[in-house]
Amino acid sequence: MGGSRILGTGHYLPDRVVTNFDLMKVMETSNEFIVERTGIETRRYADPEMGTSDLAVRACRAALDDAGLAADDVDLLVMNTLTPDHFNPGCAFFLQPKLGLAGIPVFDTKQNCAALIYGLSLADHYVSAGTYRHVLVVCAETNSKFVDTSNEGRNLSALVGDGAGAVVVGPSDDDARRIESVILHADGSGAKHLCTVAPGWAGGRTRHLTHDDVEAGRIYERMDGRFVFENGVEKMTGVMLELLEANSLTIDDVHLIIPHQPNLRMLEEIAKRSGFPQEKFFINVVEHGNIASATTPIALDQARKQGRFGDGDRILLVAFGAGFSWGAALVRM
Helix, strand or coil: CEEEEEEEEEEEECCCCEEEHHEEEEEEECHHHHHHCCCCCEECCCCCCCHHHHHHHHHHHHHHHHHHHCCHHEEEEEEEECCCCCCCCHHHHHHHHHHHHCCCCEEECCCCHHHHHHHHHHHHHHHCCCCCCEEEEEEEHHHHHHCCCCCCCHHHHHCCEEEEEEEEEEEECCCCCEEEEEEEECCCCHHHEECCCCCCCCCCCCCCCCCHHHCCCCCCCCEEEHHHHHHHHHHHHHHHHHHHHHCCCHHHHEEEEEEECHHHHHHHHHHHHCCCCCHHHHHHHHHEEHHHHHHHHHHHHHHHHHCCCCCCCEEEEEEECCCCCCEEEECCC
């Protein structure tokens, strides 16, 4: 069985920049409060006519161009989003024809902010086993369409932005350029601490969506902020250390850490608890906010394009999200 590597990366960010001062016009908050709690200053919002698949197609084309491949070279498409074009079917089916990928298998995952790590694991296994040669993994979000400006929803809504990131995974016979190791975890006991209740059928509900759901705000994601913060810090710190130990490495063996970007304060605490130098962390959350599943692939592409690492450098990807799901990957680019 062979190995796999990331052949190309790409991302897309909408043009519209939304500042904290813009948010102050639609919700009860302040620039000082947002910066103090999250470190976020701006984020991007998609134009109203753009759906999640429209953002995704741009990121996918950029990744394919970077890999020197055409759409016809793709054998499998894996997509993750929390904000799909439609409730059903999966968003990958709406992205597929926009990319001209007719006939190949496509599917959605719902691993939330840890999606790239899970997607890399899937792609690595498919490519290494010889099942597929080129796997396109894309994470895309239009969180701005999911913003709750009420006092109950403002703290989460102030975090989020829109965007998409993609990677192309293909075969590798070079140990200096490969996906070296991936560790995945999940704990469903924390699911209700970061979830969207409706639409849904659980708990004796007889209709998946009601007017009361809309009025009560159950259609919006709700978060137990302190619980999620503490678990995110603990899980991301722990899985980074676990990954290094499993591969008999130290932080000195890693050129750059590319984490999911929940908020700046969380990343600062992870650096503190892990003992890893903060300068080893690539951070873009100040400018882009939390783009949920898309944060990690966007950060990966930006770090690469900015020259933060080169061919053969070892990078550590780490993420935590709703579910709870979390994981980390060692990749030599």
